[in-house]
Amino acid sequence: MQVVTLEDGERWWGGAVADGTVMPFRAGHRRDLGWSAGKPDDPAHGPNQSAPLLLSSTGRYLWSDHPFAFTFGDGTLEISGRGITLDRAGASLGDAFRAASRRFFPPSGRAPARELFTGPQYNTWIEMPYEPTQKTVLGYARRILDDGLPPGVLMIDDCWSPGYGTWRFDPARFPDPRGMIDQLHDQGFSVMLWLAPFVSPDSATFRELARRGLLVGDPAIVQWWNGWSAVLDATNPEAVAWLHGELDALIAEHGVDGFKFDAGDLHFYPADGPSQSEAWARAGERYPFNEYRACWKMGGRPLAQRLHDKPSAWTGDGLASLIPELIAQGLIGHPFSCPDMIGGGELGAVGFDDPEFFVRYAQVAALSPMMQFSTLPDRVLDERHRAAVRTALDIRRDLLPTILELVDRAAVTGEPIIRPMAYHDAEEAPGQFFLGPDVLVAPVLEPGATERTVAIPAGTWRADDGATVTGPATITVPVTLDRIPLFLSAR
Numbered sequence: 001m002q003v004v005t006l007e008d009g010e011r012w013w014g015g016a017v018a019d020g021t022v023m024p025f026r027a028g029h030r031r032d033l034g035w036s037a038g039k040p041d042d043p044a045h046g047p048n049q050s051a052p053l054l055l056s057s058t059g060r061y062l063w064s065d066h067p068f069a070f071t072f073g074d075g076t077l078e079i080s081g082r083g084i085t086l087d088r089a090g091a092s093l094g095d096a097f098r099a100a101s102r103r104f105f106p107p108s109g110r111a112p113a114r115e116l117f118t119g120p121q122y123n124t125w126i127e128m129p130y131e132p133t134q135k136t137v138l139g140y141a142r143r144i145l146d147d148g149l150p151p152g153v154l155m156i157d158d159c160w161s162p163g164y165g166t167w168r169f170d171p172a173r174f175p176d177p178r179g180m181i182d183q184l185h186d187q188g189f190s191v192m193l194w195l196a197p198f199v200s201p202d203s204a205t206f207r208e209l210a211r212r213g214l215l216v217g218d219p220a221i222v223q224w225w226n227g228w229s230a231v232l233d234a235t236n237p238e239a240v241a242w243l244h245g246e247l248d249a250l251i252a253e254h255g256v257d258g259f260k261f262d263a264g265d266l267h268f269y270p271a272d273g274p275s276q277s278e279a280w281a282r283a284g285e286r287y288p289f290n291e292y293r294a295c296w297k298m299g300g301r302p303l304a305q306r307l308h309d310k311p312s313a314w315t316g317d318g319l320a321s322l323i324p325e326l327i328a329q330g331l332i333g334h335p336f337s338c339p340d341m342i343g344g345g346e347l348g349a350v351g352f353d354d355p356e357f358f359v360r361y362a363q364v365a366a367l368s369p370m371m372q373f374s375t376l377p378d379r380v381l382d383e384r385h386r387a388a389v390r391t392a393l394d395i396r397r398d399l400l401p402t403i404l405e406l407v408d409r410a411a412v413t414g415e416p417i418i419r420p421m422a423y424h425d426a427e428e429a430p431g432q433f434f435l436g437p438d439v440l441v442a443p444v445l446e447p448g449a450t451e452r453t454v455a456i457p458a459g460t461w462r463a464d465d466g467a468t469v470t471g472p473a474t475i476t477v478p479v480t481l482d483r484i485p486l487f488l489s490a491r
Contacts, residue, residue: 002084004062004077011057011422012077013093013331015070017048017307020328021321023420024057024428025072034067034266034274048308048325049295050266051332052081053100057422059090061100067274093422097331098415105299105333107414111407112304112336113258113288115190118400119152120393121338121372122189123260127379129347130159133173134180140376141184147378148390151188153289155260158194164229165199165206167246169254181255191256192289195247196263197280198222198229206230214239220270224263231269234279243283258289265294291338299333300414304370307337312344314357319445322364323418323433330416336407337418338370345374352380356481359388360444363484366392367441369403369417388482395464395484399439406436421457427472429455438489444479452479454487461487 011024015031022029033050054062054070054077068081089099101107124132124140137156145151162170169177181191199206201221209215209232216231233239250256261284266273277296281303284290291304307325311318322339329337342365343358352358358381365371377386396403406417419434421427432442432454440461442454456471464486469475477485 002079002086004079004086006075006077007056007058007060009057010060012054012072013328013420014051014054014062015332016050017325017328017332018050020325023324023328023331024422027072027074030069030071032067032069034069048293049305049329049332049334051105051297051299053104053299053332055093055096055100055331057093057096058088059092059095059099060086060088061096062086063100063104092425093331093420094415094424097423098413101300101333101414105297105414107300107410107412108302109411110288110302111411112290112302113153113190114404115153115257116289116291116304116336116370117404117407119150119188121153121155121370122376123155123157123341123345123372123374125155125157125345126341126343126347126374127376129157132156132158132160134175134177138180138183141187141189143376143378144373145187147376147386149373149377150393152190153192153257154184154189155192155194155291157260158226160193161195163200163203163205164196164226165209165232166203167193167195167243167250177254185255190258190289192258192260192291193250193256194260194262196224196261197232197234197268197276198224198226198263199232200229209239209242212238212242214242216276217270222268222270224268231276233276234283235272235275240279240283244286247287258287259284260291262293264292264296266296295334297333302336302411303334304336304338305329305334306370306372307340309345309347310340311346312352312354312357314445314447318344319357319361319364320431322361323431323443323445326368326418327416327420327433330418331420333414335410335415335417336369338372339365339368341372341374343375343380354447355381355385356447359385359392359481362389363392364443364445366396367399367435367443367484367486369407371396385481391482392484395486399435402436402439409436421455424457426457427455435486438491440487440489442477442485442487444483444485449479451476452485454485456487460490462490463487 013023052064064083071078216233219230264277269276274296281298456473
């Protein structure tokens, strides 16, 4: 075990995105970044992205190529693991991130597909869980357009195929997939398909992959949220070549644009979860249209990273967790981030009797690098609240040139797009963030709010209502249902 003495006023971020709400860390926080964190249902495991990286507000950073455990004590940081590097670069959180990124997870120079940022994403998950069909997918797209929402990337989620690992359209559900996708393309949509590393036991695909030695174990059968399956061995180049062949055929034969690579969680792998999770993510890097909900390492790569499924709640793991977890994603090397599906993607939790919650969720998403709907506004909102969602989309449209510039910059520098206040040496303020260096965003995160307190950093800032504010200062601004308080640097 290595013991690091904390410096005066030093604060730390990093490790697991699931810990975003407790960053910067306080005494008593601990995390094991490897398999030994606990059972799959143990909250200590945590879903989402993670990396063997810690960053300090005084310019220090800690890295290993392997998972490690850490505990913050009273003035100390205890680390257990191998290959630990502790170093310093400059004197700030931003200095620490840039140095660690250059050294350990340099940016690729590429970003995911532009369409993932320019328009909203739409995922069929909540509206038709486990039941997508050609008819319902086309109906879903039609509802989007009829409600005045712009087309974007449409993701067909679980159960479009006849079985896990058999990655072709189920002909009973999708009799003419090429015709469906051509129609969606004509309407302005790009189309992605869900998949996971699992293979249904005793299927023809299972027997072929087992015979060729392309499954984890001999083979191992693991439990996941849909039952029991074998697992593709993504560390085996022959297995990855097989997967690419299946996916490339979907692109060539049906016009599919890309894929959502789900279930990269460490605990779904019976052995060496970190290596398997990293390899699963690397397998998808081939496709510019991609999405990940769980990932190990892979910072600096052109991968779209979404937060895990959220409950429909204002506090806890719901709306209140979006900003801190988006910040955490960026600080471990994933700038191309997306909140969970608007309103929450936790199946069974979306029973909207709170339209204001949906609006405020959409407002956070609109000022993120990417935004994703699953529940459609026309099903859960009256016209007043739907108009507020459309206003959020208008605000995003006006800021889109800035967002795209930040995407391009992140591809080259690796720097986060969503940043904590400390990244620019400003005082921490819960519930607000920098969008790049020159946009300060302070969304409304409480029900029934009529005003919002905002911490303004040093400098001159122009508010969305035209007011000019000089910081550092703490101000209170009035808010309405359709206002997202934001401030542009006037430098």
